[in-house]
Amino acid sequence: MQANIVEAVNDALHTEMAADERVLVFGEDVAKSGGVFRATDELLDAFGSDRVVDTPLSEIAIVGGATGLAMYGYRPVAEIQFSGFLPPAFDQLVTNASRIRWRTRGELSASMVVRMPYGAGVRALEHHSESLEGSYAHVPGLRVVAPSTPADTKGLLTSAIRDPDPVLFMEPKRLYRSFREDVPEGDYTVPLDEAVVRTEGSDVTVIAWGAMMPPTLEATENLDADAEVIDLRTISPMDTETVVESVQKTGRAVVVHEGPRSGGVGSDIVACINDEALMYLEAPVERVTGFDTPVPLLSMEDYYFPHPPQIRASIERALSV
Known part of the structure; x- marks a missing residue:
C-alpha cells in the first residue's frame, strides 16, 4: 500500500x-x-x-x-x-x-x-x-x-x-x-539497532537520521563525488559497526543532526570514528547541527536547522582536504 x-x-x-x-x-x-x-x-x-x-x-x-x-x-x-x-x-x-x-x-x-x-x-x-x-x-x-x-x-x-x-x-x-x-501490509518488522545505507559511495560518509534525511539526500545530489549516506534509524544503542566500516572505506565523514550542537549525538559519532577509524581519516569529521539555543518561533526556525546548502558546504569542505 x-x-x-x-x-x-x-x-x-x-x-x-x-x-x-x-x-x-x-x-x-x-x-x-x-x-x-x-x-x-x-x-x-x-x-x-x-x-x-x-x-x-x-x-x-x-x-x-x-x-x-x-x-x-x-x-x-x-x-x-x-x-x-x-x-x-x-x-x-x-x-x-x-x-x-x-x-x-x-x-x-x-x-x-x-x-x-x-x-x-x-x-x-x-x-x-x-x-x-x-x-x-x-x-x-x-x-x-x-x-x-x-x-x-x-x-x-x-x-x-x-x-x-x-x-x-x-x-x-x-x-x-x-x-x-x-509500505508492506500486515505483519512487517524492521530490526532495531541497525542503520541502513541509503546511497552507496566511496568518497565521503554522511550520517543522519529522522527529519534530516531528506535534506541530506538532497545535498548529495549532483555532487562531484560519491557520497555514502547512512540513516542511523536507532540512535541508542547505535549501530557503530556500519558507521565505522563506511568511514574506513571513504576516509571522510559528515554528521548531520537537528538538535543542539553541544552534547549532541553527533559528538558521540565523532568520538566513535576517532576511536575506531582515526587512522583511515583523510580530513577532520564535519558536523552540521542546530544551534545551542531554544528553537526560535515562526519563520525564524528556518535559520535553526540544517538545510541542503549547509550540508553540501560541509561535505565539500571535507572533500577539499
Whole structure:
C-alpha cells in the first residue's frame, strides 16, 4: 500500500492491536479525536475505550502508567503530543522504565513504547519543536529510535512494540505527510539497532537520521563525488559497526543532526570514528547541527536547522582536504 509516515504509524498500531490484545494505546486526545496529527484515528472504533484511552494532561502520569502496565505484562504505547512535553516524564523514563529489568535482575521488564512527534519546521509554538534525542540517548536501558521513511516507520514501530525494553519512538513531524511510498501490509518488522545505507559511495560518509534525511539526500545530489549516506534509524544503542566500516572505506565523514550542537549525538559519532577509524581519516569529521539555543518561533526556525546548502558546504569542505 502507499502511505505517508502518519498513516504508517496508524497501520502499525492497528496491526499490532489486532494481533495482540496486550497492546494498549493511550495519551492526550488519542481516542475520540484520533490524536493531534490523527496518528491514532479510528483505533477507538476498532478496539474500544478499554484499549484506546484519553488521559489527563499529565506526561509523568502517562509514562508512569505505561511503566506500571508494562510491568504487569501489557504492551502499552503511550503518546506524548510533542517532544517538548516529555521532560516532565523524564523521571519515569530514567528512574523506573529504563532500569526495571536491571533492578529486578530480569524478573520484570518494561516492554513499552513512548511515541512523540519531534523537530522544527512546522511553525509550532514554544516547546513543540525540540530535537532532544541526545538527552535520552544517554539513558542506559532506553532505546531511542527515529525513522525517516513510512516503511521504516511501520517496521520499526512494530519491532519497538514487541521489544522487551522501553523504546522512545521519535517521529519526524515535518515529514509526517511530506511523501508516500510503498509500505508492506500486515505483519512487517524492521530490526532495531541497525542503520541502513541509503546511497552507496566511496568518497565521503554522511550520517543522519529522522527529519534530516531528506535534506541530506538532497545535498548529495549532483555532487562531484560519491557520497555514502547512512540513516542511523536507532540512535541508542547505535549501530557503530556500519558507521565505522563506511568511514574506513571513504576516509571522510559528515554528521548531520537537528538538535543542539553541544552534547549532541553527533559528538558521540565523532568520538566513535576517532576511536575506531582515526587512522583511515583523510580530513577532520564535519558536523552540521542546530544551534545551542531554544528553537526560535515562526519563520525564524528556518535559520535553526540544517538545510541542503549547509550540508553540501560541509561535505565539500571535507572533500577539499
